[in-house]
Amino acid sequence: MSNLYKNLANVYDEIYQTIFDYDAEFEFYDSILTKNNIKDVIEIGCGTGNLAKRFVAKNYTYLGVDLSQNMLDIAAKKVPSANFQQGNICDLALNRKSDSVLITGRTISYLLTNKSIKDAFRNIYLGLNSGGVLIFDAIDASALFRDFIEPKTDELAVKFKKSEYKRISKSTVNLASGWTWDWESSYFKKDENGHFKNIGDDFATLRAFTKDEIILFLNYSGFELLEITPKQSYAWKDDFYIARKI
Ligand SMILES: C[S@@+](CC[C@H](N)C(=O)[O-])C[C@H]1O[C@@H](n2cnc3c(N)ncnc32)[C@H](O)[C@@H]1O
Structure with missing residues (x-):
């Protein structure tokens, strides 16, 4: 695992609160979820809980999942009322089903093989209720x-x-x-x-991913793409993908 999420987890938490715009990200997710009448979220790669804090404050039912226990320890201190689950999204069963799953903060960039994407999307598919929504951001390879x-x-x-x-x-x-x-x-x-x-x-x-790659991964895994939206970010161009479980 990256040292940034282990020994440098506290440093990550402080630096990224200045370079990621968590308010804008939360507003984006909240607007899509509200449009779909969803008040229930599982966040994959929840890190130190900066989005968790905002979801809980807005009364979402929330579960955060992350590979790094060091990141989750900070998240749990920041948002004691939230639920968290430690594990690798490529080989875990989510603790409960939800109407939405988000993969946030470019966490998908750490899934380096096609098989790891397939496995992660399979676990997410199984963790979504019928018609549930999957939203994530990915760096644009082109x-x-x-x-x-x-x-x-x-x-x-x-x-x-x-x-x-x-x-x-x-x-x-x-x-x-x-x-x-x-x-x-x-x-x-x-x-x-x-x-x-x-x-x-x-x-x-x-x-990073080409748009075609992502669309193929989604279709292969039982999702239909609803929308691709450019994301404002501090470095590297990325996009939000919004998909629905078929
Ligand atoms: C760039 S950080 C984003 C954290 C948070 N979403 C944010 O915006 O601050 C990526 C996170 O993904 C987690 N992560 C990486 N690979 C993962 C995997 N296979 N399963 C679950 N979490 C993973 C890391 O531990 C890290 O906390």
Whole structure:
């Protein structure tokens, strides 16, 4: 598992509250669910509970699922009244059925093989009530790989409350199992003397998808695509996919 979700889980929680727009994401999910008269959500890849907090505040019946116990520990502290389940979506039975399943924050990027997508969609299918809705975001492979100049580097600086962080990242093409690339990052935090000190490194292989690939995975797994909507994001172009269990 990525170190970002293990030893750096607290750092993830602080940094991503500044770079992800959880209010906008929640509003998007809430608007689709409200349109479909749904008040019941399972969130896959719920991480540290930043969407859980918003779903619970709006009286949704909520279950959050994540591979990382460290991420779930933070989520459970943040939202004590929510239900959480630890496990890998590729090989678990969801604790209960729901009218909607969301895969949030590009969690699908961690499913590197076609088989892992097939298994995850199968488990989600079984966890959805008849006619239930599946919504997720995925990074657009066409936008990312069209002009992938290596090595791609970037530096991010963020402030969260009293903490100041820097992240230096490098991306290199991998392509071992789909539109995949390797993402290496070093995280730094400002100490009391004003110096940025390395607090940990992370390595992850991530996957982007073409729209056709996603549509095929959905159809193959018993879903019909309802809509693709562009998502506003801080890096990498991605889209929301909205589908219904047939
Ligand atoms: C980028 S984070 C997104 C977290 C949260 N949705 C957010 O927006 O802050 C990806 C999350 O997916 C989880 N994850 C990765 N692979 C998973 C899998 N196979 N099953 C369940 N969770 C997984 C990670 O542990 C991590 O918490």
